[in-house]
Amino acid sequence: xxxxxxxxxxxxxxxxxxxxxxxxxxxxxxxxxxxxxxxxxxxxxxxxxxxxxxxxxxxxxxxxxxxxxxxxxxxxxxxxxxxxxxxxxxxxxxxxxxxxxxxxxxxxxxxxxxxxxxxxxxxxxxxxxxxxxxxxxxxxxxxxxxxxxxxxxxxxxxxxxxxxxxxxxxxxxxxxxxxxxxxxxxxxxxxxxxxxxxxxxxxxxxxxxxxxxxxxxxxxxxxxxxxxxxxxxxxxxxxxxxxxxxxxxxxxxxxxxxxxxxxxxxxxxxxxxxxxxxxxxxxxxxxxxxxxxxxxxxxxxxxxxxxxxxxxxxxxxxxxxxxxxxxxxxxxxxxxxxxxxxxxxxxxxxxxxxxxxxxxxxxxxx
Numbered sequence: 368x369x370x371x372x373x374x375x376x377x378x379x380x381x382x383x384x385x386x387x388x389x390x391x392x393x394x395x396x397x398x399x400x401x402x403x404x405x406x407x408x409x410x411x412x413x414x415x416x417x418x419x420x421x422x423x424x425x426x427x428x429x430x431x432x433x434x435x436x437x438x439x440x441x442x443x444x445x446x447x448x449x450x451x452x453x454x455x456x457x458x459x460x461x462x463x464x465x466x467x468x469x470x471x472x473x474x475x476x477x478x479x480x481x482x483x484x485x486x487x488x489x490x491x492x493x494x495x496x497x498x499x500x501x502x503x504x505x506x507x508x509x510x511x512x513x514x515x516x517x518x519x520x521x522x523x524x525x526x527x528x529x530x531x532x533x534x535x536x537x538x539x540x541x542x543x544x545x546x547x548x549x550x551x552x553x554x555x556x557x558x559x560x561x562x563x564x565x566x567x568x569x570x571x572x573x574x575x576x577x578x579x580x581x582x583x584x585x586x587x588x589x590x591x592x593x594x595x596x597x598x599x600x601x602x603x604x605x606x607x608x609x610x611x612x613x614x615x616x617x618x619x620x621x622x623x624x625x626x627x628x629x630x631x632x633x634x635x636x637x638x639x640x641x642x643x644x645x646x647x648x649x650x651x652x653x654x655x656x657x658x659x660x661x662x663x664x665x666x667x668x669x670x671x672x673x674x675x676x677x678x679x680x681x682x683x684x685x686x687x688x689x690x691x692x693x694x695x696x697x698x699x700x701x702x703x704x705x706x707x708x709x710x711x712x713x714x715x716x717x718x719x720x721x722x723x724x725x726x727x728x729x730x731x732x733x
């Protein structure tokens with residue numbers, strides 16, 4: 368039992384340094400640390416130190432050596448090994464980690480190394496169409512969506528709690544739609560040789576051929592092991608072949624709020640979740656800002672309900688015509704902007720997020 372004279376110690380485990388990149392897994396872990404203010408967290412920080420502000424106020428950082436902040440195999444191994452001593456001293460280990468190819472080995476070995484420390488595992492998403500063979504629960508499991516909770520339950524993870532992510536509307540204020548020049552269509556995607564970015568380019572081209580005036584802005588997240596400059600060149604060339612000249616490709620975004628404020632619409636068109644969060648934070652940030660979202664109709668995204676416009680995965684023709692109609696109908700744009708903002712405040716409030724995790728922590732802390 369945790370002595371009344373001290374706060375509970377919780378080890379927050381992510382696949383790489385928590386301050387190393389700007390992605391959904393790290394954002395989710397940082398949100399947990401932010402709302403659970405009565406807990407002392409131990410977390411993994413990047414060395415050499417990055418210029419980003421610390422994602423956890425206070426606590427104790429454990430260094431992980433990484434040049435680019437991405438969770439390469441070497442960084443994942445560092446996290447696994449360096450987490451063992453603090454996990455043994457902690458009252459609870461909270462793992463925020465998607466289920467990917469390396470997870471089965473981690474799920475077999477890591478619990479043996481940390482002894483009897485209770486574990487809470489938040490699963491942001493699952494890589495691939497099937498659960499990795501040999502995956503087993505680390506302890507009590509949390510999913511972001513009912514779809515993933517059911518998948519994990521059928522795979523032997525027991526009763527899986529569902530806790531959607533949170534968004535703070537005060538940090539993502541409602542911003543009026545830009546009024547000057549052609550519309551800016553923002554695309555959120557990963558460095559991927561096929562899929563979301565290419566489908567977004569095709570969709571924008573369909574909209575332009577149907578009469579829309581727009582410029583395309585691709586904001587890409589890094590992916591370990593991929594030749595990012597070559598992929599960026601390929602995307603620009605693809606956009607030019609589709610008649611979308613002046614397309615911008617950003618591989619680093621320091622001001623997400625400003626980028627959303629300068630945009631009219633967000634396109635998020637993955638063909639599969641691919642281990643990304645079941646409720647993408649970028650989508651919630653766009654909705655909070657008052658930006659309509661056109662989203663692939665994947666089962667994992669069902670929790671967003673009517674806050675977004677849905678299009679069949681891979682159907683660039685449908686997405687393009689939705690985009691043209693949305694840009695050409697100010698009344699529809701305004702209605703969707705208000706609807707999305709209301710959905711964020713209703714379904715992804717910080718108070719609900721904190722309450723659900725506080726209940727889980729109370730159940731698991733000795």
